[in-house]
Amino acid sequence: MAVTPNTDAAFLREVDEELRRDQLAGAWERYGRLAIIALVVALALFGGYLLWRNHEQSVSGAKAETLQKVYDGIAAKTPGADKPLADLATAGEPGYRALAKFTQADLLLQKNDLAGAAKIFAAIAADTGVGQPFRDLALIRQTSAEFDGLKPDVVVARLRDLARPENPWFGSAGELVAMAYLRMNKPDLAGPLFAQIARNNDVPDTIRQRAVQMTGMLGIDAVDQVEDKKAK
Template identity: 45%
Template sequence: MALTPDTPNDAFLREVDDNLRRDQMELFAKRYAKWLIAAVVVFLIAAGAYLFWQNQQQKKASQQSEELMAIYDQIGSGQGEQARKRLEPLKTVGNDMVRTLARLADAAVALDSADRNAALANYRAVADDKGAPDAYRNLALVRSTAIEFDQLQPAQVVSRLAPLTKPGNPWFASAGELTAMAYLKQGQTERAGRLFASIASDKAAPLTARSRAVQIAGTLGVDASAALPDLAAQATAVQAQQAAPPQPAAPAPQTAPAGTQQ
């Protein structure tokens, strides 16, 4: 509620102040109205363009994923060389996952066709791609190192795979085997044996890698037999899983006949 002016002079000053404020607002509106309207229009256009772009990107990613799945089917049917031609444009798309999977698929087909250089180039591209998921970059690093192992210095192998050669790492078994072989090339037999023993005792490692590590560690003079009971249990579990009958597929949801009410 407005205060009652104490004197006529106060009322006059209040009126002058109100008129001045009103004049300033009108002047501001006249001077900047066009700019404000233009700014709003630009904002709306930019927002609309972004939403359109986002929608187009989603459509493009969906189309690329469908194309990739079709290529996988083609590879599975033995048409690897034809599939590689379709993979080529997908290897440079902006979608990180599609690009990565296309390169890995091309590398696998190239390796199957004894095209070592093409496979190596694809694995290197994935390993060096900072946009690719770490799991795939690590896979590519291990595979590329395995391909060019004989051309690398042992110290290069050890240094390259050092981040992965740690118990508990998903790639410990694969990276550890390559690192241990590099140690052998350096003449570090005992160190290689201990690393194979570590692989043998790693419960997260594949059964075949652990079994192989037990044998190699033994030939190098390192006893890894403590892992044998656990290996036997793991082998039994794998056999039971393979022997188990497949689970029946879930029944498809039934739809009501046309014209009926639920």
């Protein structure tokens, strides 16, 4: 009687391994080239980013040097030193743009061109690309330049939110608001605000000194309290 042959396990394993090799080879044919292409594209993009960042840093450094030369030229009263400000005032970087415009406005103030300076300050205040603290400062500078021609209630409406002790521009904004209150014949509002400014150690000394003088004129004694703060 013939015996049924046993399944050759080794042969089956060899066939299975060969099938897997064929599958791997097929997968490489299908996906391997795509993987290489994807890697090349990724490396190209990364290299492009590095080149772009290096270019941006180079451009930024050049603008910083240009701005410094402008400042040096203005300090030395070199004719035409402010000409590069026109290009810097349209820069893509908001920091350089704002600094250039602030400088332009300050130069106009030196020429007593209050309207021209106020217009530039207003442009900075409206520039949403610029940091809020600098926009707030521009609004204060604009209001200061326009102060004599503004109705006092307009000054208060503009700067009321900035005339708070927790705001970094409290001294400058508070002084203008307090002066507006005086023009509105409201010393009861102006006096306490001047007193707050006089007692605030974070306010620049020149503004505090003016506030002390104003509180004295209004019959509010802020001097002793300021001295007490210094002693502490």
